[in-house]
Amino acid sequence: xxxAGPVRATLPCNMARRIDTYLESLIxxxxxxxxxxxxxxxxxxxxxxxxxxxREHQLxxxxxxxxxxxxxxxxxxxxxxxxxxxxxxxxxxxxxxxLGYHSQSVAITPGAAISLGAKPVQLFxxxxxxxxxxxxxxxxxxxxxxxxxxxxxxxxxxxPQVTAIRQGDKWxxxxxKCWSTNARWASHVVVHALTAPxxxxxxxxxxxxxxxxxxxxxxxxxxxxxxxxxSSTGSIMFENVEVAHDQILGAENGGFKVMVTTLNxxxxxxxxxxxxxxxxxxxxxxxxxxxRIQFDEKPIGRFQRVQDxxxxxDIALERGLTxxxxxxxxxxxxxxxxxxxxxxxxxxxxSASDLVSLGMEICGGVACFxxxxxxxxxxxxxxxxxxxxxNFALKDLIVRPLRK
Amino acid sequence: MDIVVCIKRVPATDTAIKIAADGKxxxxxxxxxxxxxYDEFALEQxxxxxxxxxxxxxxxxxIGPSLAQKVMRDALARGADKAVVLTTDEWIYxxxxxxxxxxxxxxxxxxxxxxCGKQAVDSDNNQLAGNLAARLGFGCVTEVTKLELADxxxxxxxxIEGAREVVTCKTPAVISCNKGLxxxxxxxxxxxxxxxxxxxxxxxxxxxxxxxxxxSLELPPARADGRIIGEGVDAVPALIEALRNEAKAI
Numbered sequence: 001x002x003x004a005g006p007v008r009a010t011l012p013c014n015m016a017r018r019i020d021t022y023l024e025s026l027i028x029x030x031x032x033x034x035x036x037x038x039x040x041x042x043x044x045x046x047x048x049x050x051x052x053x054x055r056e057h058q059l060x061x062x063x064x065x066x067x068x069x070x071x072x073x074x075x076x077x078x079x080x081x082x083x084x085x086x087x088x089x090x091x092x093x094x095x096x097x098x099l100g101y102h103s104q105s106v107a108i109t110p111g112a113a114i115s116l117g118a119k120p121v122q123l124f125x126x127x128x129x130x131x132x133x134x135x136x137x138x139x140x141x142x143x144x145x146x147x148x149x150x151x152x153x154x155x156x157x158x159x160p161q162v163t164a165i166r167q168g169d170k171w172x173x174x175x176x177k178c179w180s181t182n183a184r185w186a187s188h189v190v191v192h193a194l195t196a197p198x199x200x201x202x203x204x205x206x207x208x209x210x211x212x213x214x215x216x217x218x219x220x221x222x223x224x225x226x227x228x229x230x231s232s233t234g235s236i237m238f239e240n241v242e243v244a245h246d247q248i249l250g251a252e253n254g255g256f257k258v259m260v261t262t263l264n265x266x267x268x269x270x271x272x273x274x275x276x277x278x279x280x281x282x283x284x285x286x287x288x289x290x291x292r293i294q295f296d297e298k299p300i301g302r303f304q305r306v307q308d309x310x311x312x313x314d315i316a317l318e319r320g321l322t323x324x325x326x327x328x329x330x331x332x333x334x335x336x337x338x339x340x341x342x343x344x345x346x347x348x349x350x351s352a353s354d355l356v357s358l359g360m361e362i363c364g365g366v367a368c369f370x371x372x373x374x375x376x377x378x379x380x381x382x383x384x385x386x387x388x389x390x391n392f393a394l395k396d397l398i399v400r401p402l403r404k
Numbered sequence: 405m406d407i408v409v410c411i412k413r414v415p416a417t418d419t420a421i422k423i424a425a426d427g428k429x430x431x432x433x434x435x436x437x438x439x440x441x442y443d444e445f446a447l448e449q450x451x452x453x454x455x456x457x458x459x460x461x462x463x464x465x466x467i468g469p470s471l472a473q474k475v476m477r478d479a480l481a482r483g484a485d486k487a488v489v490l491t492t493d494e495w496i497y498x499x500x501x502x503x504x505x506x507x508x509x510x511x512x513x514x515x516x517x518x519x520c521g522k523q524a525v526d527s528d529n530n531q532l533a534g535n536l537a538a539r540l541g542f543g544c545v546t547e548v549t550k551l552e553l554a555d556x557x558x559x560x561x562x563x564i565e566g567a568r569e570v571v572t573c574k575t576p577a578v579i580s581c582n583k584g585l586x587x588x589x590x591x592x593x594x595x596x597x598x599x600x601x602x603x604x605x606x607x608x609x610x611x612x613x614x615x616x617x618x619x620s621l622e623l624p625p626a627r628a629d630g631r632i633i634g635e636g637v638d639a640v641p642a643l644i645e646a647l648r649n650e651a652k653a654i
Contacts, residue, residue: 016436030596033481037591072592085593 069140100276117144183234205255442521499531
């Protein structure tokens with residue numbers, strides 16, 4: 001609606017986004033209507049402000065987080081009985097595709113709040129924990145952050161250096177977590193801590209729900225990050241933090257299972273973010289190729305080497321979206337293997353990164369500028385290669401069934 | 405309190421309009437349609453009034469092809485309780501025709517409050533509110549930017565030339581809504597899912613004969629390129645000359 005805010009700001013008249021064309025045939029009418037609503041929200045409430053936030057080095061403003069909360073985005077896959085929207089993983093990924101088209105930073109804010117924050121509570125929480133937290137998580141009043149990575153533990157996350165030692169009815173946590181997405185807004189952190197150092201690998205750790213305002217918890221925003229610039233990434237310190245035994249999420253010494261299950265769904269979301277950037281770049285490049293006039297007063301879109309890049313982007317987008325839609329259905333049915341989720345994330349992040357770089361090359365110098373938009377997606381795509389399991393580490397997982 | 409919101413399905417505002425082969429209508433192939441932007445303010449106001457009163461129903465009403473169901477689903481997803489499409493395959497330009505068809509429906513299905521946008525952004529006729537109120541015998545306030553309801557009486561504010569007018573109006577009334585009245589909500593996932601279970605009815609529009617006919621439709625002439633007349637103070641006389649005699653702007 002032009003009188004309330006700009007729409008389809010990046011596309012000329014009568015030109016549908018390529019991603020819309022594919023999604024419309026891959027998902028049902030209701031899901032597409034939901035995608036359209038989030039897309040329109042992104043066009044009106046995010047796209048016009050994004051450049052300003054970037055140039056001011058500003059995180060996603062609180063007003064934008066509230067607006068996303070009002071839209072129900074933080075409660076997408078949470079059951080209606082707990083105040084959520086009753087959606088599924090496809091809806092979550094559709095939100096990622098719709099918001100990520102403009103900014104992965106904005107999309108990951110509700111994305112991580114759900115897939116790394118609310119989802120573990122929904123999957124592993126006790127009834128009391130669900131009642132206590134899910135309604136406030138669903139409407140965006142409360143946000144959980146996942147405390148997994150540490151300064152000395154990235155891919156080797158199954159063996160945390162953060163420790164929790166039992167003292168009667170309570171546990172005492174010490175150590176440091178980092179790379180925690182959404183830490184700035186978090187009400188609680190789910191800490192993945194070492195609890196049984198001598199147990200077999202995969203049975204050594206436990207997850208705890210810890211309020212961010214508990215004595216001994218200290219948060220600091222990680223400075224100097226040049227990717228996902230509007231997303232909060234925090235370092236969280238624990239100094240003799242006491243937690244009651246009933247704040248364990250999942251089973252005692254079952255933290256690895258919580259972590260692995262949580263990340264599996266998260267990888268589909270990261271694949272969606274990679275595809276959203278590819279979708280933006282495809283539209284940007286194909287339009288630019290028809291508008292940029294060089295040699296004989298004709299557009300550069302007539303050159304086959306330019307067409308090659310655009311066609312490869314289009315192929316990768318359709319392939320990725322089709323695979324993502326299929327994987328979301330398997331995930332919902334509990335049939336998606338860890339290897340398959342990893343393969344999807346590796347392929348989408350790698351293809352999108354390579355192709356967006358090539359896309360920038362056909363646009364030339366203009367692609368260096370923030371207002372053109374491609375450099376933002378180029379930088380953010382790096383996160384999709386190393387986030388939620390680095391691509392190189394995930395290949396260790398992928399190769400396992402091939403070596404039996 | 406039963407509230408009806410009149411909604412028009414219009415071409416998306418970023419559409420590049422093309423004239424159809426008949427020279428009297430627009431080409432609709434490849435055009436995406438959406439809810440008229442001013443009608444979004446009307447729908448939002450209806451939902452706010454229902455929320456304020458804590459009771460009542462909001463019905464979204466449109467006239468057009470069956471394809472208008474998509475826009476009606478959007479209205480249901482945002483919170484309307486029921487939607488009705490008065491179907492016709494005619495492309496209607498005559499505001500009186502639309503008003504009569506809607507009035508016929510409203511006489512059979514009475515409402516206390518009828519809300520609509522101040523105009524549709526496609527044909528810009530700006531006729532519905534007054535035309536409909538006259539046929540229904542309702543009060544009418546147009547182009548409202550602030551609206552309060554207490555004890556069956558509206559207090560409405562509207563922008564007029566250089567001033568703001570405050571009007572009171574008893575229900576039943578037709579109110580047309582302007583930008584600034586509210587901030588329309590987006591449909592959320594729960595709303596979209598619920599919309600599937602809400603009634604969406606179709607009935608043939610009872611259209612009177614058109615009193616008006618579109619004879620021809622033309623796109624505005626392409627704007628000529630700009631021209632630099634000169635620079636500095638010396639160019640002012642030539643600029644005035646061009647504005648007066650070429651552009652006839654002064």
